[in-house]
Amino acid sequence: MCKLDPYINVDPGTMNPGEHGEVFVTEDGGETDLDLGHYERFIDENLNRNSNTTTGSIYSSVIEKERRGDYLGRTVQVIPHVTDEIKGRIRRLASDDIDVVIVEIGGTVGDIEIVPFVEAIRQFRRDVGRDNVCYVHLTLVPYLAPSGEQKTKPTQHSVTELRSRGIQPDVIVCRSDRFIEEDMKRKISLLCDVPIEGVVSAVDAASIYEIPRVLLEEGLDTYVCEILKIDLNDHPVDLSQWLSVIESVENATKPVKIGIVGKYVDMSDAYLSVVEATRHAGFFHGAKVSFVWIDAEMVPSEISERDFAELDGMIIPGGFGERGIEGMISAAQIARTIGLPTLGICLGLQVMSIEYARHAAGLEGANSREFNSTAPHLVIDLMDDQVGVVNKGGTMRLGAYPAMLTEDSQVAEIYGATVVSERHRHRYEFNPRYRARIEEAGLACSGNSPDGRLVEFIELPGHPFWVGTQAHPEFKSRPERPHPLFRELLTASLERAEGRAPHLIDPQSIDH
Numbered sequence: 001m002c003k004l005d006p007y008i009n010v011d012p013g014t015m016n017p018g019e020h021g022e023v024f025v026t027e028d029g030g031e032t033d034l035d036l037g038h039y040e041r042f043i044d045e046n047l048n049r050n051s052n053t054t055t056g057s058i059y060s061s062v063i064e065k066e067r068r069g070d071y072l073g074r075t076v077q078v079i080p081h082v083t084d085e086i087k088g089r090i091r092r093l094a095s096d097d098i099d100v101v102i103v104e105i106g107g108t109v110g111d112i113e114i115v116p117f118v119e120a121i122r123q124f125r126r127d128v129g130r131d132n133v134c135y136v137h138l139t140l141v142p143y144l145a146p147s148g149e150q151k152t153k154p155t156q157h158s159v160t161e162l163r164s165r166g167i168q169p170d171v172i173v174c175r176s177d178r179f180i181e182e183d184m185k186r187k188i189s190l191l192c193d194v195p196i197e198g199v200v201s202a203v204d205a206a207s208i209y210e211i212p213r214v215l216l217e218e219g220l221d222t223y224v225c226e227i228l229k230i231d232l233n234d235h236p237v238d239l240s241q242w243l244s245v246i247e248s249v250e251n252a253t254k255p256v257k258i259g260i261v262g263k264y265v266d267m268s269d270a271y272l273s274v275v276e277a278t279r280h281a282g283f284f285h286g287a288k289v290s291f292v293w294i295d296a297e298m299v300p301s302e303i304s305e306r307d308f309a310e311l312d313g314m315i316i317p318g319g320f321g322e323r324g325i326e327g328m329i330s331a332a333q334i335a336r337t338i339g340l341p342t343l344g345i346c347l348g349l350q351v352m353s354i355e356y357a358r359h360a361a362g363l364e365g366a367n368s369r370e371f372n373s374t375a376p377h378l379v380i381d382l383m384d385d386q387v388g389v390v391n392k393g394g395t396m397r398l399g400a401y402p403a404m405l406t407e408d409s410q411v412a413e414i415y416g417a418t419v420v421s422e423r424h425r426h427r428y429e430f431n432p433r434y435r436a437r438i439e440e441a442g443l444a445c446s447g448n449s450p451d452g453r454l455v456e457f458i459e460l461p462g463h464p465f466w467v468g469t470q471a472h473p474e475f476k477s478r479p480e481r482p483h484p485l486f487r488e489l490l491t492a493s494l495e496r497a498e499g500r501a502p503h504l505i506d507p508q509s510i511d512h
């Protein structure tokens with residue numbers, strides 16, 4: 001899978017999640033578009049940084065090559081140098097074990113920035129042969145309520161625009177809020193010169209997980225394979241595993257209320273993988289999660305202990321910058337004292353540690369260097385390797401790192417293992433100088449880097465579920481295999497919802 005993004009940032013790592021949505025992190029530490037998260041969750045394969053290419057990364061390698069003299073004597077131009085670089089990025093994914101590369105171009109045909117990408121994929125068909133490329137064009141078919149009709153005009157216009165760039169689509173996938181009937185498909189087929197089997201209705205589904213079934217029923221798989229001359233007799237479509245995911249989505253009915261305390265709560269895509277991972281845990285338990293979005297800046301002035309008491313569980317997700325931090329610290333304090341099951345992710349672990357340092361370990365004014373560098377106790381601080389780092393792009397602790405979990409700890413029990421690996425994306429760490437003091441006060445640093453220097457997991461013995469991780473476990477959750485931390489957050493939350501006493505379930509009894 002490959003996502004081509006026409007923006008000029010080298011990667012989305014420097015963009016505001018409140019505008020662009022979450023930054024998805026791959027095992028190898030790529031900071032990528034959130035669509036890669038969807039790809040991983042749908043195809044159940046780990047991708048790597050090469051699966052996401054932006055205009056910025058294309059230009060930066062073209063310019064680097066130019067400076068090195070690779071194009072010596074020539075004028076460097078969009079065609080062929082930039083388009084060659086784009087095609088090279090697609091080709092490098094085609095290792096020996098890959099049969100088909102699926103490339104998604106972000107944005108809309110007609111955007112200024114998209115032109116080199118569309119030109120590159122136009123050339124691609126000529127380079128690799130007609131039968132080796134299938135162009136799938138996604139359009140919108142709006143429904144006009146007053147006149148009660150669906151409109152094909154936007155589809156016609158975008159196909160015209162695409163053709164003006166030299167691409168005739170093989171398939172048109174029509175997004176719509178209601179099914180596209182046969183006569184409408186016939187009209188699109190005629191006007192856009194695509195066989196009727198190539199006009200596919202992608203109607204809004206109850207959940208994103210139903211989309212593969214919707215598209216299968218529309219015959220998209222079969223038609224694309226026909227275009228690519230892939231013999232379906234050799235490769236029958238088998239969605240049985242996926243259909244059981246859909247079944248578990250449909251059976252998820254027990255209500256459970258999970259609060260998410262953050263500062264990008266107006267834009268739920270900012271926490272996309274966290275939301276999906278929580279839903280996956282819900283599928284496992286047959287529970288339908290309703291999310292309560294809590295703007296950290298409103299805590300505790302407008303959102304107080306009473307509101308938290310109505311939740312069944314809480315997540316403090318990742319984030320950057322000072323805004324909302326004091327509210328998150330208050331939320332953590334409330335959750336700790338009222339026994340609300342809470343999972344802290346990355347910034348969440350840092351906030352829980354600061355809260356505990358201040359209110360339980362007597363370290364008044366404890367803070368992170370990120371929010372107040374002159375605080376009396378920097379319980380979260382930069383490690384030596386981050387001191388003096390000036391560039392903001394790609395310089396954090398990124399990608400998969402192992403952690404050793406303390407025998408018999410809650411996290412070891414949850415994972416059913418003492419050596420685990422999770423993806424990271426942060427600059428600050430739990431300050432080892434405060435570790436003894438905070439542990440004496442009762443917080444357990446139950447997971448550490450193999451050299452013992454970095455705290456990776458914290459937990460609070462005696463609390464139903466008060467677990468923090470410096471990593472981002474949400475990136476590894478899959479619909480058929482929820483991540484253990486989310487799974488157990490929901491175990492505790494459901495117990496709270498159902499008024500039962502908290503206990504841990506035996507990880508051995510779970511197939512994951």
Ligand code: GLN
Nearest residue numbers: 318319346347426427428
């Ligand atoms: N801002 C914090 C840091 O850089 C946490 C980052 C995060 O939550 N991903 O360490």
